Amino acid sequence: MIEKPETADDERLSPPAGTSPAAVSPPGGPADSPPPGGPADASAHVMSRADALDAFGETKFGEPGRPLRRNPFLIGFLGGLGLALAYAVFLGLSNASSVLVLVFIALFLAVGLHPAVVRLQRWRVPRGLAVALVVLFVVGLIVGGITALVPPIVTQVGGFVEQLPSYVEALQRSRTLRELIQDYDLVEKVQSMVSTENASRVFGGVFGGARLFFGTVFNVLTVLILTIYFLASFERMKRAGYLLVPASRRARVQLIGDEILAKVGAYLVGALAIALLCGLSTFVFALAVGLAYPFALAIVVAICDLIPQIGATLGAIVVSLVGFATSLPIGIACVIFFLLYQQVENYLIYPKVMRRSVEVSDVAAIVAALLGVSLFGVIGALVAIPAVAAVQIIIREVLIPRQATR
Template identity: 65%
Template sequence: MWRIRVAREDDETPQAEDEALEPVAEDHLAGRFGRPGPPLDRRNPFMIGLLGGLGLAVAYGIFSGLRNAAGILVLIFIALFLAIGLNPAIVRLRRWGVPRGFAVAIVALTVVALLTGGIVALIPPLVQQTTQLVENVPEYIQSLQRNQTINELVQRYDIVNRVSSALNAGTVGNAVGGVVGVGRVLAGTVFNMLTVLVLTIYFMASFDRIRETGYSLVPASRRVRVRLLTDEILTKVGAYMVGALSIAVLAGASTWLLAVILGLAYPFALAVVVAITDLIPQIGATLGAVIVSLVGFASSLSDGIVCAVFFILYQQIENYLIYPNVMRRSVKVSDVAAVVAALLGVALFGVIGALVAIPMVAAIQLIMREVVVPSQEAR
C-alpha cells in the first residue's frame, strides 16, 4: 500500500508542475504585457462615424491646400509645359556636340533675349503716347472751352459744379487705391513671369533626371511600354510648341511687312503684339488684327481699311491652310479635334487650357490607339 501511495504521489507531482507552468508559458507567448484583446469592431457606429469624419477632414485639408496653392501650381505647370516644348531644341544642340549645360544656357538666353526684345519694343510706344497725351491735355481743354456748343452744355447741365462735388476725398481715395491696385497687378505679373522663367530653366536643366525618376516609379514589368508612350507624348508636345511658335513668327513677320509698307508707327511693336496674341488659339489672331487695324485707322481711313482687309484674308489662309498643315505634320491631330479641344480648353481652364488642349488631344489619341483599343480587342 505504501508503495502504491508513493507511486501515486510521484504521478501527481509532474502534473501539478505542468499546471503551474502553463500560465507562465501563456504569458511568455502573449508578450510582456499580456495577451492582446480582440480587434476593434469596424462596423461599430462610433468607429464608422470617426473614420468618416477623419476622411472628410483630410479631404477638406487637401482641397484647401490645393486651392491656396492654385496660383503656384499653375506657374509650375506652365514652366513644365514650356520646358517640355523647349527640350527638342536642347536635344538638337546636344546632337551637334554641345554639352547639356551649354545647350540649356543657349536656349535660356535666347528666350530671355526674345522677351527683352518684346518688352523693349512695346514700352517706348506706350511711354511716348502717354507723354504726348499728358502734354496735349491743356490744348484739348482750351479747344473745348472755345467751342460754343460745349460751353452751352456746360452751363445748362451745371457740369463744373457737379464735377467739383464729385471730386471729394472718397473719390480721390478710390482713384489712388485704383492706381495702387494697378501697380500691384503689374508687380505680380512681373513676379509671375520671373518665376516661370526661373522654373523653366531649372526644369530644362534637370529634365532627364525628372523623367527617369518618374519612370522609376512605374512597375518594372510595364516600364518599357510606359517609357515609349511617354516619350512619344513629350515629342508631340515639343512639336506642337515648335509649330505654334512658327505660326506666330510668320504672323508677326507679315504684320511687320504690312506696317512698313503702309508707314505705320512702331512696326516692330505691332509685329510683337500680333505674334504674342497669335499664340492664343481661336481669339488671339482676331485680337491682334483688331489692335493693328485700330492703329491703321488712327493713321488714316485708307490704312485702316487695308489693315482690316489684309487680316481678314490672312486669317483665312492661316486657319485653313497654314495651321492645319503645320499641326497635322507636327502633332497629327485632325482639324475637328483641334477646334473642339481648343473650345473646351478655353471654357474649362481659360488661356492655359487653350494652350495645352491640342497636345492633350494628341496624348489621348495615342493612349486610345495603343492601350485602350488593343485591350478591348483582346477581350
C-alpha cells in the same frame, strides 16, 4: 548541497550523450519544426502568450480584448475622416491654384523647350551650356519685344502730354462747349467728383494697377526661373517618374511617355511658327499701308497669337485701333486684313501645321481647342491639342491592342 533531481522535462530538453543538439527535434515533435525555407536556426523558439506572461509578469492593465470588428460606427467614422481629409486637400489646392498654374506653365514650357536642348546636345554641346543657350534665346526674345514696345508707348504718351495745353485751349474757345457746360452744370459735377473719397478711390485704383503690374512681372520671373530649373533637371525628373511604374511595364511606359513629351515639344514649335508667320504678315501689311511702328505692332500680334483662339483677335484689335487713329481708310483696311488672315490661319495654316507636327486631325484640333477654352480658359486651350495627341497615342498603343486580344 542538495542537487535538484532531473525531471521529465529536463530529460526531454537535454540531448543524449554523443548526440549533437542540432540532431534533436525541438519540443513538440515534427509538427513544431520550422518549415522548409524558414529561419536558419532550426531550434528557434517562438514566444507564446504563456512564455510572455512568465517573462514579463501579468499585464498591468488587464488582458487585451479581441480586435475591433468592422462595425457600422467604425466604418462611418473612418469614412468621415476620409471626407474631411479630401476636403482639406481640396481647400489647399484651391488656395494654391495660382502657384500651381505657374508651375504647370513652367513645366509645359520646359517640355516644349527640351527638344531644343536635346538638339544642341546632339551637336556635342554640354547640357548645361545647351540649357543656358536656350534660356538666353527666350530671354532675348522677351527683352527684344519689350525694347520694341516701350519706345513707341513713351513717345506717344510724351506727345500727348505736350499737346494737352493746346487741347484745353481749343476746348475753351469752343462756344458749343461753353453752352454745354452752362446747360448741364459740368463745372459743379467735376468739382463733386474731385472729392476726398473719389480721390482715395482713384489712388486705390492706381495702387491696384501698380500691384497688378508688379504682380505680372513677378509671375513672369517665377515662370522663367521654374522653367530654367525644370530644363536643368528634366532628365532626372523623367527618370524619377518612370521609376514609379512597375518594372514589368517600365520599358513600354517609357517609350509611350517619351512619345507624348515629343508631341508636346512639336506642338510648341508649331505654335511658335504660326505666331512668327502672323507677326511677319502684320509687319509687311503695316509697311504697305504706312502704319507707325510696324515692327512693334508685329511683335504685339505675334505674342498675342501664341494665345489660342482669342490671341489673334486681341492683336487685330490693337493694330486696328492704331489704324483708325492714323486715318479712317487705314483702319478699315486693318479690319479687312485681319478678318481675312484669321480665316486663312484658323482653317488652313493652323490645322495643317498641327497635323504635321503633332499628327492630330483638323477636326480634332479645332474641337479640342474649343473644348479647352470652354472648360479651362487659356490654359485649357494651351494644352488641348497636346492632350488629344497623348490620348491618341494611348488609344493606339494600349487600348486597341488590348481589345484585339480579347
